[in-house]
Amino acid sequence: MNYIDIIEQRQQKKRKILVEQTDVLLEPLKTALEQASHKVQVLFAFRCVESLKEVLDDFHTDHGLLKRALENGRRWARGEIKMTLVRPDILAIHQLAKETTSPILTAYLHAYAQGLSVIHTPKHALGLPIYELTGLILQQPNNLSLLEEKVRTYLHLLNEAKAQPFTGTWAKFIQG
Numbered sequence: 494m495n496y497i498d499i500i501e502q503r504q505q506k507k508r509k510i511l512v513e514q515t516d517v518l519l520e521p522l523k524t525a526l527e528q529a530s531h532k533v534q535v536l537f538a539f540r541c542v543e544s545l546k547e548v549l550d551d552f553h554t555d556h557g558l559l560k561r562a563l564e565n566g567r568r569w570a571r572g573e574i575k576m577t578l579v580r581p582d583i584l585a586i587h588q589l590a591k592e593t594t595s596p597i598l599t600a601y602l603h604a605y606a607q608g609l610s611v612i613h614t615p616k617h618a619l620g621l622p623i624y625e626l627t628g629l630i631l632q633q634p635n636n637l638s639l640l641e642e643k644v645r646t647y648l649h650l651l652n653e654a655k656a657q658p659f660t661g662t663w664a665k666f667i668q669g
Contacts, residue, residue, distance in 0.1 A: 497635050509596070512626040514619050518640060522647050526618045529651060531668045534618045535570050536654035538611035541621050541647070542566075545605050548628075552598050558585055559605065566609040572664030576613060583609050600628035612667070622647055 496518060503511050514523060526534060546559055562582035568574045583606045590602035607620030626640055633639055 497637055500630055510623060510627055511630050512623045514623060518644060519622065522622060522644055523619055525648060525651050529655065531615050532658065532663060533654045534611050534615045535667060536659055537651045538608040538618065538621060540650045540654060542605055542608040545601060545625060549601055549605065555589060558582060562586060562609055566612055570612045570664055570667060571662050597628050597631045600624045600631060604628065
């Protein structure tokens with residue numbers, strides 16, 4: 494059974510998340526993320542969130558919330574503010590995702606919030622691609638080459654984050 498068939502089965506089962514962390518498609522990214530430091534994962538997540546924000550601009554979402562969450566996420570990663578100031582915005586983005594009637598927008602909003610949650614723990618690093626790829630599948634069904642290209646883009650962004658590390662101040666809890 495090919496990957497498109499697997500996705501179609503998941504859709505028939507009415508699953509909201511169409512990509513799993515155990516999918517062959519994600520293996521190289523999962524391995525690379527597991528080998529990356531928390532700092533590199535945060536930089537990767539910021540690059541992905543910035544790109545995703547451009548996609549979300551096409552939807553009529555709360556741009557103020559998204560922008561504020563990203564700006565505060567950066568401040569949190571630098572140790573300038575505590576999680577308590579960012580967490581409500583991340584949770585509000587997840588709530589907005591639950592309230593929308595568009596499954597595509599739902600997936601992209603969850604991806605955005607997952608990306609910002611990488612600051613808290615690297616366990617969220619794969620959440621962003623899982624949700625964003627789900628959104629892409631819903632937007633352009635049966636387009637395996639698009640999904641493969643997106644995974645290559647993730648790997649490129651991760652490699653950029655490794656090659657061009659942030660030299661500023663980091664919060665003490667962000668290791669590596």
